Amino acid sequence: MLSQTVQNYIEARRAAGFKFAAQAGLLRSFAAYAEARGEHYVRASTAIEWAGRVAKVPQRARRLWAVTRFARHARVDDPRHEVPPPAFGGAGCPRRTPYILSQDEITRLLHAARSYGKNPLLGATYGTLFGLLACTGLRISEAIRLRQSDITSDGLLIRNTKFRKSRLVVLHDSVRAALEQYLSQRQALAPRDDHVFVSSRGTPLIQECLDGVFRELVKRVGLPLGPDLPRITPHSLRHTFAVRSLQSCPDGRERIARHMVALSTYLGHVDAAATYWYLQATPELLRDIASCCECHVENAS
Numbered sequence: 427m428l429s430q431t432v433q434n435y436i437e438a439r440r441a442a443g444f445k446f447a448a449q450a451g452l453l454r455s456f457a458a459y460a461e462a463r464g465e466h467y468v469r470a471s472t473a474i475e476w477a478g479r480v481a482k483v484p485q486r487a488r489r490l491w492a493v494t495r496f497a498r499h500a501r502v503d504d505p506r507h508e509v510p511p512p513a514f515g516g517a518g519c520p521r522r523t524p525y526i527l528s529q530d531e532i533t534r535l536l537h538a539a540r541s542y543g544k545n546p547l548l549g550a551t552y553g554t555l556f557g558l559l560a561c562t563g564l565r566i567s568e569a570i571r572l573r574q575s576d577i578t579s580d581g582l583l584i585r586n587t588k589f590r591k592s593r594l595v596v597l598h599d600s601v602r603a604a605l606e607q608y609l610s611q612r613q614a615l616a617p618r619d620d621h622v623f624v625s626s627r628g629t630p631l632i633q634e635c636l637d638g639v640f641r642e643l644v645k646r647v648g649l650p651l652g653p654d655l656p657r658i659t660p661h662s663l664r665h666t667f668a669v670r671s672l673q674s675c676p677d678g679r680e681r682i683a684r685h686m687v688a689l690s691t692y693l694g695h696v697d698a699a700a701t702y703w704y705l706q707a708t709p710e711l712l713r714d715i716a717s718c719c720e721c722h723v724e725n726a727s
Contacts, residue, residue: 428461428468460472460473526669551612563663563664577602581594668693
């Protein structure tokens with residue numbers, strides 16, 4: 427049965443270390459759709475029809491790509507499985523242009539965060555959390571999962587990140603002092619939970635609530651909003667950290683290479699290509715790249 431073949435594939439992917447949650451759901455949905463038609467092997471036409479049942483083309487492409495990868499795997503053991511063609515284009519979509527915050531915008535956001543809400547713990551929590559994101563480039567999920575035991579003398583221990591890897595994030599003395607001050611206040615108001623950042627009820631923060639608070643702060647301080655502008659989210663603080671780090675990159679090919687590797691490791695990127703993507707984030711970086719290319723061409727000629 428197709429469902430069993432799908433399940434075997436899911437288990438194999440998870441045994442290899444992949445979470446494989448969204449893809450598993452898609453493949454189970456496809457298997458149920460195909461078996462309802464009396465089919466027990468992947469049919470290209472059925473896969474395209476199933477993928478096309480959603481409205482947006484990028485979603486169709488992702489759905490079809492999930493079946494395509496499964497079909498390639500299943501076809502090794504049984505050639506009756508057909509590999510669908512890319513009827514909706516590639517599964518990848520271009521990354522959105524990030525919003526890079528100025529130092530003044532970050533200062534205004536953090537000031538608004540510290541005065542947020544009537545409960546003093548709320549302002550302290552959001553002010554410290556967003557300040558930590560701005561100073562370290564952490565992912566939002568990494569920050570809200572932090573435990574007090576993760577704050578070590580060497581820095582922040584970030585456990586089991588996006589790609590199931592752990593890393594150490596070094597802290598500046600000023601950041602460590604701000605964390606210690608917040609923990610002193612937070613311990614008096616919410617002593618029961620071991621999470622670093624907690625709500626006014628003493629429970630772990632929920633990312634949806636955090637996103638909502640950040641949107642409200644963005645409006646309060648008057649940052650630019652509009653359908654044709656990059657979205658400003660808590661993740662913009664991470665983007666800004668990465669870009670400012672690249673702008674401070676030293677000259678020289680070998681020094682740049684070492685800087686990129688160090689930054690990629692610090693940010694927890696599994697592939698350096700994710701770090702190089704930030705090179706196109708600001709006109710200043712693009713201008714620097716163009717200038718370096720011109721110098722290289724001139725010297726070569």
